[in-house]
Amino acid sequence: MNDQATSISHAVSVRAVSKTYKGGFQALKSIDLDIRHGEIFALLGPNGAGKTTLISIICGIVKPSGGTITADGYDVLRDYRITRAKIGLVPQELSTDAFETVWAAVRFSRGLYGRPRNDKHIEKVLRDLSLWDKKDAKIMTLSGGMKRRVLIAKALAHEPSILFLDEPTAGVDVELRHDMWRMVRGLRETGVTVILTTHYIDEAEEMADRVGVITRGELILVEEKRALMRKLGKKQLVINLQTPMQALPEALNGYALELADDGTTLTYTFDAQSDDTGITVLLRKLDDLGLGFKDLHTLESSLEDIFVSLVRGTP
Amino acid sequence: MNIPAIHAIYRFEMARTFRTLTQSIVSPVLSTSLYFIVFGTAIGSRMGHIGGTSYGAFIIPGLIMLSLLNESISNASFGIYLPKWSGTIYELLSAPVSPLEAVLGYVGAASTKSVMLGLLILLTARFFVPYSILHPVWMLAFLLLTAVTFCSFGFIIGLWADDFQKLQVIPLMIVTPLTFLGGAFYSIDMLPPFWQKLALFNPVVYLISGFRWSFYGQSDVNVTLSASMTMAFLLLCAVVIAWIFRTGYKLRS
Numbered sequence: 001m002n003d004q005a006t007s008i009s010h011a012v013s014v015r016a017v018s019k020t021y022k023g024g025f026q027a028l029k030s031i032d033l034d035i036r037h038g039e040i041f042a043l044l045g046p047n048g049a050g051k052t053t054l055i056s057i058i059c060g061i062v063k064p065s066g067g068t069i070t071a072d073g074y075d076v077l078r079d080y081r082i083t084r085a086k087i088g089l090v091p092q093e094l095s096t097d098a099f100e101t102v103w104a105a106v107r108f109s110r111g112l113y114g115r116p117r118n119d120k121h122i123e124k125v126l127r128d129l130s131l132w133d134k135k136d137a138k139i140m141t142l143s144g145g146m147k148r149r150v151l152i153a154k155a156l157a158h159e160p161s162i163l164f165l166d167e168p169t170a171g172v173d174v175e176l177r178h179d180m181w182r183m184v185r186g187l188r189e190t191g192v193t194v195i196l197t198t199h200y201i202d203e204a205e206e207m208a209d210r211v212g213v214i215t216r217g218e219l220i221l222v223e224e225k226r227a228l229m230r231k232l233g234k235k236q237l238v239i240n241l242q243t244p245m246q247a248l249p250e251a252l253n254g255y256a257l258e259l260a261d262d263g264t265t266l267t268y269t270f271d272a273q274s275d276d277t278g279i280t281v282l283l284r285k286l287d288d289l290g291l292g293f294k295d296l297h298t299l300e301s302s303l304e305d306i307f308v309s310l311v312r313g314t315p
Numbered sequence: 316m317n318i319p320a321i322h323a324i325y326r327f328e329m330a331r332t333f334r335t336l337t338q339s340i341v342s343p344v345l346s347t348s349l350y351f352i353v354f355g356t357a358i359g360s361r362m363g364h365i366g367g368t369s370y371g372a373f374i375i376p377g378l379i380m381l382s383l384l385n386e387s388i389s390n391a392s393f394g395i396y397l398p399k400w401s402g403t404i405y406e407l408l409s410a411p412v413s414p415l416e417a418v419l420g421y422v423g424a425a426s427t428k429s430v431m432l433g434l435l436i437l438l439t440a441r442f443f444v445p446y447s448i449l450h451p452v453w454m455l456a457f458l459l460l461t462a463v464t465f466c467s468f469g470f471i472i473g474l475w476a477d478d479f480q481k482l483q484v485i486p487l488m489i490v491t492p493l494t495f496l497g498g499a500f501y502s503i504d505m506l507p508p509f510w511q512k513l514a515l516f517n518p519v520v521y522l523i524s525g526f527r528w529s530f531y532g533q534s535d536v537n538v539t540l541s542a543s544m545t546m547a548f549l550l551l552c553a554v555v556i557a558w559i560f561r562t563g564y565k566l567r568s
Binding site: 059060062063080082085087093095096098100109110111115116154 | 317319320322323324326327330331334398401402403405406407408409410411412413567568
């Protein structure tokens with residue numbers, strides 16, 4: 001009972017989902033994941049980690065080997081008509097109908113998802129994606145970035161409440177990337193839940209509310225992005241010394257200090273969360289030792305650093 | 316029932332037909348005209364009547380079947396193979412569309428096109444030979460039934476094929492020979508007894524025979540048997556399609 005209650009309160013609920021392909025390759029081990037209503041969730045992971053397999057299972061393109069998935073409380077296999085009508089998918093590959101016009105392709109998608117014709121809505125989608133003046137163009141005449149927009153328009157044609165974006169900005173120019181980010185935020189404001197996979201970490205850093213990291217078919221972490229960066233983020237103080245040092249003076253033993261660049265740079269790693277970072281004491285010590293410095297600045301680890309260390313297994 | 320989806324698929328497929336009008340309608344009509352010129356007019360003028368029908372008129376039902384079978388298979392197989400090949404099938408697989416709805420859309424559109432083609436060939440034949448149709452309603456029924464059956468068969472081939480060669484191999488290696496040997500250009504009676512018996516194992520014999528009966532009232536095999544055999548084949552196709560979708564064979568990994 002309790003389980004059902006939790007699954008209804010989530011946009012997507014994944015329980016013990018595994019996938020072993022015919023050749024014996026285990027793409028997903030046993031995934032448990034809850035996506036909250038209205039959030040932007042970023043699924044990070046290296047190539048071949050299982051991101052696309054997981055999305056494909058939720059959307060009905062790949063059959064799971066085990067486990068259950070619900071969308072808005074409905075089972076994606078048993079109640080596929082209900083769940084699939086709620087879900088929109090923008091695939092990673094630029095698979096489009098070359099000979100169709102943009103308008104016809106987007107209109108087709110709406111019908112396929114069981115929605116009655118609504119030219120107003122399609123016009124709005126096309127305008128939002130700056131595709132309106134291309135509506136009568138054959139898709140094959142469009143650039144890669146424009147085709148990506150067409151795929152998004154197709155996915156939004158039936159007004160889904162849950163949108164999957166599989167690597168939406170792979171091979172896309174900066175302008176389109178920012179357009180896409182703006183669009184995704186706009187969707188969230190209208191209450192759409194967005195799940196995106198990416199290996200551009202800055203994308204997740206920029207957009208996501210929560211981040212999941214998947215590697216070798218396992219979800220190794222799901223965390224609020226801010227909490228994650230606070231928890232696993234490291235801060236460093238970099239001090240450029242006036243005169244090079246051969247070795248660290250004994251008085252500085254016990255500090256997490258590293259000497260580099262021929263003895264001219266001193267790097268101090270500290271816990272950003274802690275009340276006492278130790279910076280003041282360290283600087284006073286340096287002063288006492290007569291070590292003058294030219295410059296100092298602090299560094300903060302990005303989500304990318306966190307991600308790399310997680311995936312490599314060296315936190 | 317997801318009616319908008321059936322409608323969307325049907326429209327999409329019909330748009331493809333009209334976009335490739337030359338390839339899908341004009342070329343079969345042209346090749347059939349060539350058959351009429353060669354077999355009907357040139358050779359046919361030196362042939363006697365078959366069962367009271369001039370040779371030119373006799374081959375009309377067979378020629379229509381020849382085109383109908385080939386075009387039904389190639390249209391329907393291409394219709395579903397193309398999205399598999401281009402990757403756009405993801406949309407069909409992730410849409411709230413049941414197998415039956417997908418089949419209605421794809422096979423429905425392919426059948427429409429086949430029936431249009433059959434009627435067009437019939438019209439074309441008018442320019443070459445005079446003919447009459449004894450049972451027009453049955454003629455249309457056979458036309459429609461054959462179109463639906465072989466479009467379903469083509470749909471299966473399209474699902475099964477994973478390269479362009481496989482897409483061509485069954486129409487080319489099996490269906491065309493069976494049609495030529497199925498009495499498109501002759502009556503089974505004209506064959507030696509052994510070959511007559513063997514011909515009865517050729518399903519296309521029943522199609523052509525039944526269709527020809529609707530024109531001229533004469534047939535190689537009993538017309539009820541013709542209709543039943545066609546229905547049986549349609550049923551077989553339906554069962555195979557249902558199995559394909561249930562197991563996800565070659566569609567969902």
